[in-house]
Amino acid sequence: MDEIVRLGLILIGAAFVNNIILVRFIGLCPFFGVSSKIQTSVGMSFAVTFVMTLASAISWVVFRYLLVPFKLDNFLYIITFILVIASLVQLVEIVLRKTSPTLYRAMGIYLPLITTNCAVLAAATESVKPGFFKMAIAYNYSFIEAVVYSLGIAIGFGFIIITFAAIRERLELAPVPEMLKGTPIAFITAALFAFAFIGFSGLFGL
Amino acid sequence: MDVMLIISAAGVLGGLGIVIGALLGYVGEKMKVSIDPKVEQIYDLLPQLNCGACGYAGCEQAAEAMAKGDAPPDTCVVGGEEEIKLIGSILGVEVGKKEYTTRPVIHCGKGRNKVEPLFEYNGLRTCAAVNAMGGDVPCSYGCLGFGDCVSACPFDAVHIGSDGLPEFDLDRCTRCGLCAKACPRGLITFIPQKAGVYVACSNKDIGKKVREVCDAGCIACRICERNCPNGAFTVEENLARVDYDKCQLALVCVEKCPTKCINKL
Numbered sequence: 001m002d003e004i005v006r007l008g009l010i011l012i013g014a015a016f017v018n019n020i021i022l023v024r025f026i027g028l029c030p031f032f033g034v035s036s037k038i039q040t041s042v043g044m045s046f047a048v049t050f051v052m053t054l055a056s057a058i059s060w061v062v063f064r065y066l067l068v069p070f071k072l073d074n075f076l077y078i079i080t081f082i083l084v085i086a087s088l089v090q091l092v093e094i095v096l097r098k099t100s101p102t103l104y105r106a107m108g109i110y111l112p113l114i115t116t117n118c119a120v121l122a123a124a125t126e127s128v129k130p131g132f133f134k135m136a137i138a139y140n141y142s143f144i145e146a147v148v149y150s151l152g153i154a155i156g157f158g159f160i161i162i163t164f165a166a167i168r169e170r171l172e173l174a175p176v177p178e179m180l181k182g183t184p185i186a187f188i189t190a191a192l193f194a195f196a197f198i199g200f201s202g203l204f205g206l
Numbered sequence: 207m208d209v210m211l212i213i214s215a216a217g218v219l220g221g222l223g224i225v226i227g228a229l230l231g232y233v234g235e236k237m238k239v240s241i242d243p244k245v246e247q248i249y250d251l252l253p254q255l256n257c258g259a260c261g262y263a264g265c266e267q268a269a270e271a272m273a274k275g276d277a278p279p280d281t282c283v284v285g286g287e288e289e290i291k292l293i294g295s296i297l298g299v300e301v302g303k304k305e306y307t308t309r310p311v312i313h314c315g316k317g318r319n320k321v322e323p324l325f326e327y328n329g330l331r332t333c334a335a336v337n338a339m340g341g342d343v344p345c346s347y348g349c350l351g352f353g354d355c356v357s358a359c360p361f362d363a364v365h366i367g368s369d370g371l372p373e374f375d376l377d378r379c380t381r382c383g384l385c386a387k388a389c390p391r392g393l394i395t396f397i398p399q400k401a402g403v404y405v406a407c408s409n410k411d412i413g414k415k416v417r418e419v420c421d422a423g424c425i426a427c428r429i430c431e432r433n434c435p436n437g438a439f440t441v442e443e444n445l446a447r448v449d450y451d452k453c454q455l456a457l458v459c460v461e462k463c464p465t466k467c468i469n470k471l
Contacts, residue, residue: 066222070214080219087226091233098237105266173330 007148014152017203020119021160022194027119031161032186034110041165045158047110049151051092052123055085056150059124060143073128081124082116089115119157123150164193244273247296253284255360259382272297284361284380308381308396310374315406315422315467317370318343318351332357337390344419347409349393358388402455403448407467410443424467430459 018024021031034044059081067073067080093111096104114120127146130139141149167189176185249269256264260281262271271277272293279294283306327342329335333354336342341350351370358364363378364385372385372394386394393408405424409416413425426444438452439459446468459468 062222066218070218071211072215072218076215076219080222083219083222083226087230090230094230094234094237097239173332173335 007145010145010149011152011155012203014149015156015159016197017200019156019160019197019200020122020153021157022190022197023201024122026122027117027157030113030117030119031164031190032183034113035161035165035186036168038162038165038169041161044110044113045154045161047114048117048119048157049154051085051089051111051114052120052154052157053147053151054092055081055088055120056124056127057143057147058088059084060127060141060146063128077125077128078121081121085120085124086115119153123153126150126153160193164190167193242270242273244296245269248272248293251285251289251292251296252282253289255284257284257360257380257382257384259284259380306381306399309376309399309401309471310379310381310383310385310394310396311404311406311471312349312372312374313393313395313404313406313408314345314347314349314371315469316345316420317349317367319368319370321345321348321420333388334390341391345409345416345423346419347391347393347407347411348420350391354388354390355385355394358384360384397448398450401448401450402453402457402471403460403468404471405446405448405467406469407445407465410445412444416444422465422467425465427464429462429464430468433458433462 014020020026021028030044030048034040062080062084063073063077067076072080089111093104096111127141127150130141130149164186168186171185171189180188245266246269249266252265252269254265258264260268260277260283262268262277262281265282268277268281272279272281275297279297279299280290282289282293321343323342324344325342327336327339329339331352333350333352336350336352340346341348343350349371351366353364353366353372355372356364356366360382361378361380363375363380364372365375367373381396383396386392386396391408397404407416407420407422407424409420409423413427416423416425424444424446426441426446428441430439430446431441435456435458436452436454438449438454440447440449457470460466460470
């Protein structure tokens with residue numbers, strides 16, 4: 001298969017077919033936490049896209065060149081990735097604050113939130129262990145594939161969180177029954193949303 | 207073998223931790239941003255609603271400007287006198303009371319509770335939505351009364367009164383103008399604080415058409431224009447307008463207006 005097509009399929013597969021939120025149910029806390037306004041959800045998804053891609057790239061390098069040679073790749077990856085991600089976010093925050101105050105102001109509040117985001121950890125884990133959370137696939141992504149894969153996850157995350165924020169803004173104005181107002185109706189909407197995403201499964205196979 | 211694994215795990219993780227820690231420490235020192243502690247103190251005092259009434263993008267920018275001395279300590283009026291005094295004490299400046307130069311008014315005299323709706327409206331309860339359908343009040347210039355101005359106000363200074371028209375709480379109002387922006391029919395404007403009268407109508411149709419939809423609208427009869435001793439009134443586009451520079455608060459207009467659409471403040 002052509003390499004470009006293959007990367008494109010990995011991207012679409014990560015973004016929609018195996019959408020991190022609605023198909024795999026990872027990263028639900030930001031999904032409900034920062035989806036009440038479009039503006040904040042846009043900020044959050046940009047920050048996640050940035051951190052997720054960078055974190056996966058660095059995690060991949062650490063895994064391949066540090067954990068595998070020392071035969072630690074079966075049990076030490078989670079704590080190592082948490083360490084890498086947390087310090088990476090810290091580093092990005094410090095650098096942003098100095099170099100681009102505008103970007104820092106836009107992303108600043110979301111960066112510490114992402115430090116312990118399970119979606120970021122999942123993206124980092126799956127880019128070194130493909131299919132880890134569903135089934136173990138005996139295949140290893142190359143560096144480029146890992147970056148594209150986590151970028152796809154981030155795009156899927158951002159797409160869902162922004163769309164969901166738009167729906168929630170509209171729900172604010174809708175005549176919702178009193179007992180379902182607020183979070184309950186959001187959960188119901190999310191469930192219907194997830195149904196729609198089942199339609200993507202089996203779109204193609206690699 | 208197992209012992210080797212434990213040692214290498216501890217070594218790798220510890221080593222990684224030390225390297226990352228050193229890197230973070232180095233970058234943190236290198237990229238240090240010094241912030242004036244005054245900015246933070248002032249920012250804590252500000253309402254942090256980012257209303258923009260002061261002319262700055264947000265409270266943080268306003269706090270920076272005040273700390274630098276580019277802006278006076280009474281730049282932000284939202285928190286009231288107490289807040290301004292505290293900011294003044296941080297900056298070491300004495301401050302008096304802030305005087306407003308403008309005030310909001312609604313240019314409509316008959317709220318939705320006093321008119322017969324054209325049709326039963328069951329859609330979104332916002333003025334913007336009902337206005338997109340042409341509005342359910344008879345007057346196509348009139349107040350829709352669903353309170354887009356109320357939800358736009360960050361300071362709880364606008365409320366819908368018993369007649370369905372918005373009422374302004376001038377003590378709370380900071381003159382940020384968000385209500386005027388939110389009104390889909392542009393009925394809210396800011397007139398001089400010292401103004402004595404305002405025209406409570408925005409209908410630009412001719413008198414006959416105004417009478418068909420509302421008995422409190424401006425019918426462009428020019429009685430105000432002729433009777434004002436100071437010549438402060440002009441009728442443009444079938445609507446009376448006040449020149450607040452000329453108005454001397456004679457209040458003849460309020461008395462003579464046949465539809466009582468000129469209100470005293």
